[in-house]
Amino acid sequence: MLPLKFFFRQANYYLYSNCFDLLTSVINCKQTEKGLEYRGTISVTISGKTCQRWDSQTPHAHNYDKDLPGNASVHENYCRNPRASEDTVPWCYTTDENIRWDFCAIPFCEVDFSKCKLTREGLDYRGNVSRTASGRTCQRWDRQYPWTHRYTDLIGGNSVHENYCRNLIAGEEPTPWCYTTDENVRWEHCDIPICECRDTPMGEAYIGKTSYTVDGRQCVRWDRVNESDPDYFNVQFLTGSKRAHENYCRNPDNNIAPWCFTELVGGSWDYCNIPFCKKSSAECLNSPKGLDYFGTKHRTVDNIECQRWDSMEPHRHGFSIGFMGLSASEHENYCRNPDGENMPWCYTIDSYVRFQFCSIPNCHEYDCKISEKGLEYRGKRQTTRDGIQCQRWDSVYPHYPSPSISFPSSSLSAQENFCRNPDGEPAPWCYTMDPDVRWQACDVPFCFEGN
Numbered sequence: 001m002l003p004l005k006f007f008f009r010q011a012n013y014y015l016y017s018n019c020f021d022l023l024t025s026v027i028n029c030k031q032t033e034k035g036l037e038y039r040g041t042i043s044v045t046i047s048g049k050t051c052q053r054w055d056s057q058t059p060h061a062h063n064y065d066k067d068l069p070g071n072a073s074v075h076e077n078y079c080r081n082p083r084a085s086e087d088t089v090p091w092c093y094t095t096d097e098n099i100r101w102d103f104c105a106i107p108f109c110e111v112d113f114s115k116c117k118l119t120r121e122g123l124d125y126r127g128n129v130s131r132t133a134s135g136r137t138c139q140r141w142d143r144q145y146p147w148t149h150r151y152t153d154l155i156g157g158n159s160v161h162e163n164y165c166r167n168l169i170a171g172e173e174p175t176p177w178c179y180t181t182d183e184n185v186r187w188e189h190c191d192i193p194i195c196e197c198r199d200t201p202m203g204e205a206y207i208g209k210t211s212y213t214v215d216g217r218q219c220v221r222w223d224r225v226n227e228s229d230p231d232y233f234n235v236q237f238l239t240g241s242k243r244a245h246e247n248y249c250r251n252p253d254n255n256i257a258p259w260c261f262t263e264l265v266g267g268s269w270d271y272c273n274i275p276f277c278k279k280s281s282a283e284c285l286n287s288p289k290g291l292d293y294f295g296t297k298h299r300t301v302d303n304i305e306c307q308r309w310d311s312m313e314p315h316r317h318g319f320s321i322g323f324m325g326l327s328a329s330e331h332e333n334y335c336r337n338p339d340g341e342n343m344p345w346c347y348t349i350d351s352y353v354r355f356q357f358c359s360i361p362n363c364h365e366y367d368c369k370i371s372e373k374g375l376e377y378r379g380k381r382q383t384t385r386d387g388i389q390c391q392r393w394d395s396v397y398p399h400y401p402s403p404s405i406s407f408p409s410s411s412l413s414a415q416e417n418f419c420r421n422p423d424g425e426p427a428p429w430c431y432t433m434d435p436d437v438r439w440q441a442c443d444v445p446f447c448f449e450g451n
Contacts, residue, residue: 030106035081035090036327038106043077043092045102051077051092060093060100069216079104113409116195118277120207120240122167122176123406125192130163130178132188138163138178147179147186155424165190170403197277197325201291203258204251205394205411206274211247211260213270214321219247219260231267249274256291256340275325284363290337290344293360294324297335298346300356306333306346314351335360368447374421374428377444381419382430384440390417390430398435419444 028040043051052058054065055072065072067082079090091103114127130138139147142158151168154161165176177189196208211219223242227235237252238245249258249272259271276294280286283295298306307313310320310328320328323338335344335358345357367379382390391399394412405422407415419428419442429441 028106030090034088034327034329035106036329037322038079038081038090040078040106041076042079042090042104042106044104045079045092045094046105047099047102049094049096049099049102051079051104052095053077054080054092059095059097062093079106113195113277115193117176117192118195118199118409118411119205120194121170121174122192123170124408124410125165125167125176126408127164127192128162129165129176129190129192131190132165132178132180133191134188136180136182136185136188138165138190139181141166141178146181146183149179155422165192168404170405172403195277196275198258198274199277199409199411199414201276201287201289202251202254202256203274204254205413206249206251206258207245208248208274209246210249210258210272210274212272213249213260213262214273214323215270215318216321217262217270219249219272220262220264221247222250222261224264225261229267232261271323273322273325282363284361285343286363289340289342290360291340292324293335293337293344295334295360296332297344297358297360298333299358300335300346300348300353301359302353302356304348304350304353304356306335306358307349308333309336309347314349315347315354317347367444369428369444370447373424373426374444375424377419377421377428379418379444381428381442381444382417383442384419384430384432384437385443386437386440388432388434388437388440390419390442391433392417393420393431398433399431399438401431 028042030038045051052060053073054068054075054077064082068075068080077092079092081088081090089103090106091101093101115129116127117125132138139145140158140163141151141154141161152158154166154168163178165178167173167176173189175189176192177187179187194208196210198206213219222235222238222245225232225235227233234253235242238250239252247260249260251258255271257271258274259269261267261269276292279294280292281294283297285293300306307315308329309331312320319338322328324331324336333346335346337344341357343357344360345355347355367381369377384390391397393401393405393415402423405412407420407422417430419430421428425441427441428444429439431439
């Protein structure tokens with residue numbers, strides 16, 4: 001696989017035309033203020049008027065049908081925002097002859113971690129769903145009636161988990177579950193959907209159902225490609241059944257973002273536009289390369305103004321389709337790192353300088369704990385008190401981790417190899433890279449005023 005910058009940095013880059021946006025599945029909310037990416041099915045305006053079909057010129061004639069990606073008939077009479085250049089929100093022409101057009105009330109999409117899980121088994125799930133897939137009410141974890149059970153020492157105390165669906169030990173159940181209050185049904189699984197977002201810059205733990213690339217191409221099934229072909233060797237790194245991954249975007253080889261193959265022959269592939277679960281607007285870098293930088297810095301190291309990402313002047317490029325889970329217009333002309341460079345960068349408005357890096361400082365880290373046990377600690381210490389390097393939490397080498405280890409609203413991958421306290425030990429700790437030392441506590445100092 002060639003790096004993305006090979007394709008996107010070429011001056012004669014072939015621009016895709018008439019591409020569908022990534023978000024072709026029915027999601028009746030918008031991820032950005034303008035809602036350029038919105039592909040939901042709301043078809044009524046804020047005043048209650050029914051929308052006119054985009055492929056119709058009655059009762060109102062217009063030329064916006066040419067601005068919609070794909071065929072206008074596909075968009076039926078759904079609210080849309082066809083033009084990035086206009087400062088507006090999703091809208092539509094109405095079927096009322098006296099009202100030409102009106103805005104639509106499209107809510108923002110918010111990742112509600114109380115209603116979704118980040119991993120397939122849902123060990124991370126700490127939400128408040130308290131009914132099973134069949135609709136039965138869950139029994140409280142701090143009670144033994146109507147069903148007695150052995151789970152009497154949940155992290156934080158059983159009462160904290162009330163009667164919410166949980167998956168307590170890896171490998172025991174495929175998804176969160178609970179005992180029920182029905183005396184005839186001991187326990188059942190709960191229907192907890194996958195969070196459609198990535199909780200790390202690379203999204204290596206993403207298991208959602210997005211199946212389109214950034215340029216709108218349909219992904220092919222992982223179990224249809226020939227992994228013995230050198231062009232498709234990455235498939236071997238998928239965990240679990242390839243069939244179970246269907247044609248969904250994944251990151252099996254720790255690339256810079258989730259991706260997928262788009263052809264069964266030739267190895268054609270591209271990245272997918274998976275949104276971040278949590279977006280920080282901090283004007284500093286939370287990660288070394290700034291892959292998750294969403295700040296507003298818009299000048300390069302030489303103080304040259306950045307070109308807008310949705311513009312092709314003075315430099316043509318392939319990022320106008322959108323990236324990092326947002327449309328290009330929402331990135332405006334801010335420094336970004338969509339292709340895994342060493343730091344955020346941008347195209348410039350200087351026709352003689354195609355692109356330059358931006359000078360963005362690292363975020364100040366408070367690498368300390370507030371409480372004795374440090375259950376809240378999210379710093380980046382990665383060595384134990386004896387100086388042994390920590391093992392990654394998502395790794396099974398050299399030590400196979402306890403199946404009960406999990407982190408609230410976070411995948412194991414997101415915790416990398418940092419010292420943590422997921423199970424109420426006396427202090428933050430980690431598994432170690434020493435085969436003879438399974439785990440050891442870390443020396444994390446207390447946070448005092450001024451440090």
